[in-house]
Amino acid sequence: MNSNNYMELSFKAISINEGFARVAVASFCVQLNPSVDEINDIKTSVSEAVTNCIVHAYPNKKNGQVFIRAEIINDTIEITISDKGIGISDIQKAREPFWTSKPSEERSGMGFTVMESFMDHVEVFKNTQGGVSVKMTKRIDCLKSAIGG
Amino acid sequence: MQIKSRVYNKTLYVLLCGELDEYSAKHARETLDEIFLREKFSQIIIDLSELDFMDSTGIGVLIGRYKKMKDKKIPIYICNPSSHAEKIFQMTGLYEIMPKIV
Numbered sequence: 001m002n003s004n005n006y007m008e009l010s011f012k013a014i015s016i017n018e019g020f021a022r023v024a025v026a027s028f029c030v031q032l033n034p035s036v037d038e039i040n041d042i043k044t045s046v047s048e049a050v051t052n053c054i055v056h057a058y059p060n061k062k063n064g065q066v067f068i069r070a071e072i073i074n075d076t077i078e079i080t081i082s083d084k085g086i087g088i089s090d091i092q093k094a095r096e097p098f099w100t101s102k103p104s105e106e107r108s109g110m111g112f113t114v115m116e117s118f119m120d121h122v123e124v125f126k127n128t129q130g131g132v133s134v135k136m137t138k139r140i141d142c143l144k145s146a147i148g149g
Numbered sequence: 150m151q152i153k154s155r156v157y158n159k160t161l162y163v164l165l166c167g168e169l170d171e172y173s174a175k176h177a178r179e180t181l182d183e184i185f186l187r188e189k190f191s192q193i194i195i196d197l198s199e200l201d202f203m204d205s206t207g208i209g210v211l212i213g214r215y216k217k218m219k220d221k222k223i224p225i226y227i228c229n230p231s232s233h234a235e236k237i238f239q240m241t242g243l244y245e246i247m248p249k250i251v
Contacts (some may be wrong), residue, residue, distance in 0.1 A: 108205045108212060
């Protein structure tokens, strides 16, 4: 049983910070003894959510920020990635596979689908003070990881 | 990210090295398009053995290149994906337009 723990970070909403964000969250998760596959699932899901903040939340590109909170609750990692941007008008639509609000930009529209596939649970909601949060959880099977499964 | 390429027997071999995400996507797009324009070839093989990370932005980059080559009837194949890239390709159906070869 892991004691509960959390970390928080915020950074400027520019794409050079994506690598930092996914590695920071993955490093925090290491205390749950995840497998390489589980770490890759988490890194990719964080990258997808942070990309959404950078690409969609701040169209004027000025002073946008991304906020990440990662919390360990027993054997589960809960990651919340938020922005204070323009929001998503239709969250249900945005979660549909291949749907993108920027079809002219060669975007796959698979960001939420990837998150939903790699994490156990993904919740998307509007923040009361503006912007969007994505909360995703993944249970790490410590015993399975320890025996190389 | 680094992109290396060479042409052998009318096949363009492209090696993607590093991380393909939102940060590197623009560079990847421009470099690949420049190579596609410069070289003469009848098919493309993209080698992912040196690719350390990729998310759905990378899928967007690959689909964009597929669309450009489709008009010229030039097929693109994928080889040596990591197990994680494999998972993303299977999920997004990318192999239906860019088959995997061994």
